[in-house]
Each structure stands twice: as structure tokens, then as C-alpha cells.
Amino acid sequence: MSRRAQNFVCQNCGAVSGRWQGKCESCGEWNTIVEETAAAPTGPVPGRRARRGRLFALEPLQGEAQAAPRLASGLPELDRVTGGGFVKGSVLLVGGDPGIGKSTLLIQATAAMAKARHRAVYISGEEAVAQVRLRAERLGLLGAPVELAAETSVEDIIATLGEGATPRLIVIDSIQTMWTDTVESAPGTVTQVRSAAQALIRFAKRSGAAMFLVGHVTKDGQIAGPRVVEHMVDAVLSFEGDGLHQFRILRAVKNRFGPTDEIGVFEMTGAGLREVANPSELFLSQRDLGTPGTAVFAGIEGTRPILVELQALVAPTTLGTPRRAVIGWDPGRLSMVLAVLEAHCGVKLGGHDVYLNVAGGLRIAEPAADLAAAAALVSSLANAPLPADAVYFGEISLSGAIRPVAQTAARLKEAQKLGFARAIVPEAVRGETAADAGLSLTATGALSTIVADIAARGTHPRRHELGARQDG
Ligand SMILES: Nc1ncnc2c1ncn2[C@@H]1O[C@H](COP(=O)(O)OP(=O)(O)OP(=O)(O)O)[C@@H](O)[C@H]1O
Ligand SMILES: [Mg+2]
Numbered sequence: 001m002s003r004r005a006q007n008f009v010c011q012n013c014g015a016v017s018g019r020w021q022g023k024c025e026s027c028g029e030w031n032t033i034v035e036e037t038a039a040a041p042t043g044p045v046p047g048r049r050a051r052r053g054r055l056f057a058l059e060p061l062q063g064e065a066q067a068a069p070r071l072a073s074g075l076p077e078l079d080r081v082t083g084g085g086f087v088k089g090s091v092l093l094v095g096g097d098p099g100i101g102k103s104t105l106l107i108q109a110t111a112a113m114a115k116a117r118h119r120a121v122y123i124s125g126e127e128a129v130a131q132v133r134l135r136a137e138r139l140g141l142l143g144a145p146v147e148l149a150a151e152t153s154v155e156d157i158i159a160t161l162g163e164g165a166t167p168r169l170i171v172i173d174s175i176q177t178m179w180t181d182t183v184e185s186a187p188g189t190v191t192q193v194r195s196a197a198q199a200l201i202r203f204a205k206r207s208g209a210a211m212f213l214v215g216h217v218t219k220d221g222q223i224a225g226p227r228v229v230e231h232m233v234d235a236v237l238s239f240e241g242d243g244l245h246q247f248r249i250l251r252a253v254k255n256r257f258g259p260t261d262e263i264g265v266f267e268m269t270g271a272g273l274r275e276v277a278n279p280s281e282l283f284l285s286q287r288d289l290g291t292p293g294t295a296v297f298a299g300i301e302g303t304r305p306i307l308v309e310l311q312a313l314v315a316p317t318t319l320g321t322p323r324r325a326v327i328g329w330d331p332g333r334l335s336m337v338l339a340v341l342e343a344h345c346g347v348k349l350g351g352h353d354v355y356l357n358v359a360g361g362l363r364i365a366e367p368a369a370d371l372a373a374a375a376a377l378v379s380s381l382a383n384a385p386l387p388a389d390a391v392y393f394g395e396i397s398l399s400g401a402i403r404p405v406a407q408t409a410a411r412l413k414e415a416q417k418l419g420f421a422r423a424i425v426p427e428a429v430r431g432e433t434a435a436d437a438g439l440s441l442t443a444t445g446a447l448s449t450i451v452a453d454i455a456a457r458g459t460h461p462r463r464h465e466l467g468a469r470q471d472g
Contacts, residue, residue: 083258
């Protein structure tokens with residue numbers, strides 16, 4: 001008689017080892033390895049003769065392609081992120097911090113589908129039906145004909161959903177609470193999460209229903225992160241935001257049917273998530289006009305221009321090593337901008353603490369924000385408010401030159417739409433877009449010119465030093 005094989009599986013990354021260890025050699029996490037019974041015996045099933053594989057026809061690449069039939073969700077911001085609506089038979093994983101609003105977003109999406117007379121099912125493994133009802137009541141969704149259940153057994157769910165008309169949308173909240181009879185491991189372990197996800201994905205592909213899986217993001221080794229599921233699903237969406245701001249941003253991390261650089265912007269209110277169709281207005285709604293250290297950056301997220309305020313504070317340090325703190329931007333890029341300011345523009349920051357913040361809790365990844373960040377920093381140091389009606393964008397190179405960036409026209413158009421009159425831009429912009437921009441453009445090739453300009457307006461006692469390079 002053969003003993004059942006025991007595996008030691010890392011609950012963080014899914015790596016399998018032959019013995020228990022304190023630290024996973026694959027991902028480096030501690031205390032994440034748990035003993036699990038091997039999911040299925042390998043090799044042919046005892047007592048059955050090995051069968052020759054069935055022959056199937058291979059097809060050429062050219063042929064009839066089925067256009068991905070999409071179904072709009074009723075939430076335009078969600079559709080923007082998924083690439084235009086739900087694709088039949090596709091499975092989407094939604095991850096996010098606890099309490100960020102995943103269940104809220106998905107019950108709203110389910111209700112919107114149900115209101116459009118599509119069969120929509122919401123299965124909660126975490127909350128009782130009464131709790132989900134309570135939330136729906138607060139969100140004013142009780143009228144929507146959503147089909148609701150609190151279930152965790154994958155076999156029961158698949159059997160129930162297989163009855164009657166195929167649902168157009170199924171929400172499983174969350175994948176960590178689901179379990180299947182086919183494996184022995186406890187619910188929440190990597191093996192269970194993987195097997196449950198596999199069964200649910202197979203059901204979605206077979207039936208043509210679009211399916212949402214909610215996954216918890218946690219560093220805790222007790223609950224399997226959705227990492228193992230990421231490879232199995234068609235799209236991975238991440239729901240982000242922080243507790244201090246009302247804004248929530250939905251971002252596609254992976255998408256087999258659409259682009260991954262679009263974001264959806266929502267605002268969390270007492271009555272649920274409100275879609276923000278014009279994020280620039282929101283991010284600029286509480287500006288302190290006329291204060292030094294703020295610059296408006298004309299950015300691009302996917303195909304959508306977004307204007308956002310960068311705030312800088314440069315203050316004399318009281319510490320041996322001055323502090324550099326940045327929220328919403330890459331600390332490496334801040335260091336680079338500071339180094340260029342020191343080396344090419346005569347801005348001495350060695351004795352100053354530097355803080356940089358992107359207003360509204362947005363996270364910017366574009367290098368195009370370099371120029372706006374530099375302008376905000378110099379404005380704070382020189383105590384010189386920047387013009388309230390100006391936007392900035394441009395990438396700064398290590399030589400101190402300002403390099404052109406993509407999608408200039410869209411950035412300028414958005415700035416004009418929101419009432420800005422001036423744009424400080426890279427030199428290359430001048431020719432192509434000046435004519436139809438409707439803004440007064442200041443095109444500059446060197447960062448030092450802009451620094452000297454800002455410093456000339458300031459009240460910093462040593463502001464002349466900032467323009468020293470310019471004169472010489
Ligand atoms: N009465 C209320 N008024 C305003 N906002 C509320 C109210 N009740 C809940 N919220 C917001 O909804 C959030 C919880 O939303 P939700 O339950 O959808 O999050 P979740 O991501 O599903 O959480 P979990 O990870 O626990 O499942 C809270 O953090 C809070 O911001
Ligand atoms: Mg939830």
C-alpha cells in the first residue's frame with residue numbers, strides 16, 4: 001500500500017518543497033510553508049489501462065475569428081478599465097486592501113447588470129445574506145433583481161448556476177473562502193484556492209458567463225494571496241486608494257482583452273462608489289492658489305489626460321542627514337531631479353529636508369512629471385508662488401535638458417478645458433501643437449532657465465544663487 005504523498009507548500013507563492021522550512025527559498029517569505037496532501041495522484045489511475053491520446057485537428061492561424069462579444073457593465077469607469085465591458089466567458093480577479101470597497105464595487109456592478117435585465121448572481125463567502133442586503137439597502141440597490149447567496153462550496157455553486165439560463169455575470173466574493181471536495185487541504189490554502197479557482201474558471205469558460213473573483217491582498221501567510229490565481233484568470237484588476245482620501249482607483253494589472261494602462265476613478269460616499277468622469281476637476285478641486293511649492297502637472301493615464309497638483313516643501317533641516325520623503329511618486333526620480341537641480345541649476349539642497357506629495361492620493365508613474373516636480377521644489381525653496389493658471393510637463397534628462405513627452409496635444413487640451421492659460425513645456429512642443437492649443441506656451445530646452453525664472457520672482461534671501469548659472 002502506498003502512503004499518500006505529503007507536500008510542503010508555500011502559501012505565499014505556491015512553491016512546493018519536500019520538507020518543512022522556516023523560510024521559503026522561492027519567494028523569501030518566512031513562516032509561509034504549510035503541509036498539504038498532494039492534490040492528485042500522478043500517473044495512470046490504478047486499475048485502469050493507460051489509454052492512447054485522442055487525435056484532434058490542428059488549424060491554421062488564418063480563419064474565422066470570433067470577435068470578443070462584450071457586454072457593457074453599466075458602470076462606464078469599470079468598462080474603461082476592462083477595455084469596453086465584460087467578455088463572454090472571461091474571468092476577472094479583483095484585488096485590493098481590506099475595506100477598500102471591493103464588495104461595494106461588485107454589488108453595484110451586479111445590480112447594474114440585473115437592472116439591464118441580465119441574469120446576475122452574487123455569491124458571498126464572507127458575509128451572510130442579511131449583511132449583503134444591508135449594504136445593498138445603504139447603496140439604494142434593493143430594487144435590482146440580483147440573485148444572492150451565501151455559499152462556499154464550489155460544487156454546490158456550479159451545480160446551482162448550471163441550472164436555468166446562464167448568468168451573464170457571476171461574482172464570487174471571495175476566492176479565498178471557496179473550497180472544493182476534490183482536495184483535502186483546508187479552505188484558504190494555496191491548493192484549495194487554486195483548485196476552486198480552476199473549477200470556477202472552467203465553469204465560466206464552458207457556460208460563457210463573465211465572472212468576477214475577489215481576492216484579498218495580504219502579507220499574512222495564513223491566507224493564500226491571489227498570486228497563484230493571477231496566471232489563471234483573463235484579467236487582474238487592482239482597486240487602490242488610501243483611507244485618508246475618498247478617491248478609489250481601479251487599475252488593470254493584466255488584461256487579455258484590453259489595454260492595461262487605463263484607470264477608473266471612483267469616489268467613496270455613504271451611498272456607495274460614485275463614478276468620477278472628470279478626475280482632473282476632482283484632483284484640482286481644493287487647490288491653495290498662490291502658495292509657494294505647488295505646481296499643476298498635466299499627466300496622462302492610459303488614454304485619458306489627468307491634471308493633478310504636485311506639492312513640495314523644502315525646509316532647512318535639523319538633522320545630520322536631510323530627509324527626502326515622497327508620496328505618490330517614485331523616490332528614485334525625486335533623487336534624480338534633486339541631483340540635476342544641484343548639478344546644473346545651482347540649487348543647493350544638501351541642508352534642506354525635501355517633501356513631495358501628489359495631491360488627492362494619486363500615484364504617478366510618468367517621467368513627464370519631472371518638470372512639474374522640479375518647479376514645485378524650486379518654488380518652495382525660493383518662496384515664489386508659481387502662476388496659478390500654468391501647467392507643467394516634461395521629462396528632465398541627467399544633463400539638465402528638458403525632453404519631449406508623448407501625447408502633448410491631449411495634455412494641452414485638457415489644461416485649456418479646465419481654464420488654464422499657460423503651459424511650461426519642452427522645446428519640441430512649440431512647432432506642432434502651439435497653433436491649436438489655445439494656451440500661451442513657454443517652451444524651454446534647459447531646466448536652468450525655468451529655475452532662474454521662478455527664482456527671480458521669489459523672496460528667498462539667497463534666491464540670486466539659484467539663477468547664478470544663468471548669468472554666467
Ligand atoms: N455608512 C457608510 N458611509 C460611508 N462609507 C461607508 C459606509 N459603510 C461602509 N463604507 C465604506 O465602505 C468600505 C467597505 O467596503 P467593502 O465592504 O465593499 O470593502 P471590501 O473591500 O469588500 O472589504 P473586505 O476586504 O473586508 O471584504 C469602508 O471602508 C468604508 O469606506
Ligand atoms: Mg468584501
